[in-house]
Amino acid sequence: KAGVTQTPRYLIKTRGQQVTLSCSPISGHRSVSWYQQTPGQGLQFLFEYFSETQRNKGNFPGRFSGRQFSNSRSEMNVSTLELGDSALYLCASRGQTSTDTQYFGPGTRLTVL
């Protein structure tokens, strides 16, 4: 099976812009979670989607949002970008049988100038 894929891999934006990141889970996986990774804060949970519904949300401002489509692909959006949003954004999917194990994609490196 192909792994979790994320696009784009690298992105440069300026403050105030918005950005949309995409994630395609492993085939058959219906749960998609998003994490932000920074040197200062480490890996932090953003939100989880399952069957097109947000199931859980981390402690991030409302500028961070997401959605999931019927094919389980997910997007996250960050509006009004701030310098502090520069990070590696990771997507992880979880399957039906081994529901505890999350498999991560390579991430999207976002740089905000």
Next chain:
Amino acid sequence: QQQVKQSPQSLIVQKGGIPIINCAYENTAFDYFPWYQQFPGKGPALLIAIRPDVSEKKEGRFTISFNKSAKQFSLHIMDSQPGDSATYFCAAKGTGSARQLTFGSGTQLTVLP
């Protein structure tokens, strides 16, 4: 109560040594404890995981030791190799609606040839 504390922050060992990375948690509702390995420019990859009803689990050169009463768990890497040089993260998964992973701060391991 959601924190997972990881130590040391960095670790240097000689080839063949046995690096040990430690993690401690507070939330007794955590029910799954994975370790991830991350190379630069890549997403975290699952190494090995354990549930709290087991005190030890081995997979190849990687061993998790789990002490439920102390709320601590550790990763041992036997016969470490230069290719093991990476950042290692411990994590803990919640239950019910809070099934996201809470990560430790990471340990940068360097194995010298």
